[in-house]
Amino acid sequence: MPNTILITGATGNISSGIIAQLNGSGHSLRALVRNPEKAEELRRQGVEISVGDLEKPWTLGSAFAGVDTVWILAPPGPRAPEQCSNALWAAKQGGARHVVRMSAFGAAHTAPTINSRLHALSDAELVGSGIPFTILKPHFFMQNLMMGAQSVAQQGAMYFALADGKMGLIDSRDISDFAAHVLTTTGHEGKTYILTGSASLSMHQIAAAIGNAIGKPVAYVPVSVDDARQSMAQMGLDDWTVNLMCDYYAAYSANWGDLVTDDFQRVTGKAPRSIEQFAKDFGGAFGNQ
Numbered sequence: 193m194p195n196t197i198l199i200t201g202a203t204g205n206i207s208s209g210i211i212a213q214l215n216g217s218g219h220s221l222r223a224l225v226r227n228p229e230k231a232e233e234l235r236r237q238g239v240e241i242s243v244g245d246l247e248k249p250w251t252l253g254s255a256f257a258g259v260d261t262v263w264i265l266a267p268p269g270p271r272a273p274e275q276c277s278n279a280l281w282a283a284k285q286g287g288a289r290h291v292v293r294m295s296a297f298g299a300a301h302t303a304p305t306i307n308s309r310l311h312a313l314s315d316a317e318l319v320g321s322g323i324p325f326t327i328l329k330p331h332f333f334m335q336n337l338m339m340g341a342q343s344v345a346q347q348g349a350m351y352f353a354l355a356d357g358k359m360g361l362i363d364s365r366d367i368s369d370f371a372a373h374v375l376t377t378t379g380h381e382g383k384t385y386i387l388t389g390s391a392s393l394s395m396h397q398i399a400a401a402i403g404n405a406i407g408k409p410v411a412y413v414p415v416s417v418d419d420a421r422q423s424m425a426q427m428g429l430d431d432w433t434v435n436l437m438c439d440y441y442a443a444y445s446a447n448w449g450d451l452v453t454d455d456f457q458r459v460t461g462k463a464p465r466s467i468e469q470f471a472k473d474f475g476g477a478f479g480n481q
């Protein structure tokens with residue numbers, strides 16, 4: 193049955209991929225955006241645009257009115273739990289029958305990273321809300337590797353503060369595909385899915401896969417978390433983001449991310465994209481001619 197689906201974070205990485213998947217599927221898509229100028233492309237695609245700000249709950253009423261299903265995504269930041277709480281309140285007021293939420297790998301009150309602990313607050317609020325829910329906990333995005341694309345292209349080296357830790361990283365396109373599936377099929381209520389790729393890989397293995405795809409050797413050069421902190425601060429990144437990255441670097445260096453699940457394949461019936469596929473598709477950014 194066609195539903196009205198509200199997509200938050202609609203101009204961002206994951207949610208724009210969901211919209212691309214669902215456009216033309218027969219469901220009515222509504223996008224919550226802060227800045228309507230950034231939504232022109234979505235409007236051209238036939239998506240209904242509703243303007244609102246997750247930090248201003250009084251702006252959310254019309255976006256959430258009468259929707260069947262809501263996708264809640266907030267960007268990482270100290271106010272993410274407040275943003276998710278406002279979205280959840282608006283979903284309840286609007287009569288939503290299913291909320292699907294973007295959480296993160298390892299989200300727990302005892303997690304070693306601040307971002308994961310903040311995600312746990314929102315997950316707990318959703319579980320206690322009484323609205324049928326599904327929670328997605330995706331692992332480290334393969335697309336984060338683009339932070340190393342320039343140095344690979346220029347020097348054949350990628351610098352990350354990940355030591356020899358392994359991670360079950362996932363292509364963010366698979367997260368969008370998975371979310372689109374969950375938003376439009378039944379049987380996901382009350383479930384939490386941990387989304388990973390099919391292999392847990394060290395940065396040495398990742399560098400080798402990128403090297404194969406671009407036809408030249410790529411070295412992984414481990415740097416210390418302190419050095420990463422300094423260089424991100426020099427680049428002008430704000431303190432919260434620098435700390436977020438360093439939290440994850442320290443945790444993944446200690447192998448906190450060494451996990452794969454079969455949730456993606458079990459639910460969608462297809463294998464997640466491999467690191468080789470990612471490296472092939474984005475080889476141009478890593479200097480493939």
Ligand SMILES: NC(=O)c1ccc[n+]([C@@H]2O[C@H](COP(=O)([O-])OP(=O)(O)OC[C@H]3O[C@@H](n4cnc5c(N)ncnc54)[C@H](OP(=O)(O)O)[C@@H]3O)[C@@H](O)[C@H]2O)c1
Nearest residue numbers: 201202203204205206226245246247267268296330332333
């Ligand atoms: N990177 C990873 O490896 C990883 C792994 C697991 C989970 N995650 C989680 O993934 C999520 C981020 O997903 P993403 O990469 O798709 O995010 P993103 O590309 O940064 O997009 C964030 C979206 O939120 C919108 N937004 C920001 N503030 C808003 C507000 N006050 N009201 C309404 N909308 C607002 C932005 O709109 P504007 O265009 O107006 O800015 C944008 O559309 C975070 O929860 C993060 O913890 C990340």
